[in-house]
Amino acid sequence: MAQEPRRGTGGEPQDDCLFCKIVAGQIPATLVRESDTTVAFRDINPQAPTHILVIPKVHYPDAASLAAAEPAVAADVLREAGEVAGEEKLESYRVVFNTGSGAGQTVFHAHAHLLGGRGLQWPPG
Numbered sequence: 001m002a003q004e005p006r007r008g009t010g011g012e013p014q015d016d017c018l019f020c021k022i023v024a025g026q027i028p029a030t031l032v033r034e035s036d037t038t039v040a041f042r043d044i045n046p047q048a049p050t051h052i053l054v055i056p057k058v059h060y061p062d063a064a065s066l067a068a069a070e071p072a073v074a075a076d077v078l079r080e081a082g083e084v085a086g087e088e089k090l091e092s093y094r095v096v097f098n099t100g101s102g103a104g105q106t107v108f109h110a111h112a113h114l115l116g117g118r119g120l121q122w123p124p125g
Contacts, residue, residue, distance in 0.1 A: 011058050011069065019109035023057050033084050037076045040084050040114075049117030050088050054081045059109055063097035066110040074110075081114045090116035 029041035060066035093116030
C-alpha cells in the first residue's frame with residue numbers, strides 16, 4: 001500500500017492542505033452552506049447527482065482524530081450534513097467518512113461526503 005501523505009498536526013491550518021485553502025478563501029469552491037465551525041461545498045468530481053463535502057474549519061487529518069480531539073465540531077459536521085440534505089430536498093442520502101488511503105481518502109482533512117439524488121446500493125463499491 002502506498003504511504004499516506006504527511007497529515008499535519010490537529011487543529012492548525014496546513015499550508016499544503018487543499019481544504020484548509022478552501023476554508024481560507026485561497027481556492028474557489030461552490031459553497032452551499034457555512035457555519036461558525038464548518039463549510040459545505042459541491043464536490044468537483046461528483047459520484048452522485050448531489051455530492052457535497054462538509055468539512056470542519058479546523059484541520060484534522062480524518063474523522064476519527066477530529067472526533068477524539070473536538071467531538072462538538074465532529075457533531076457539527078454531521079448536523080450540517082443533515083441541514084444541507086434538507087436544503088437540497090434529499091429524501092434519502094448517505095453520509096460517508098473515508099479514513100485512510102485504503103478506504104479511499106485522498107484529502108487528509110476530515111470531511112463528510114453527502115451523497116444523494118439517486119438510489120444508493122449497499123454494499124457500495
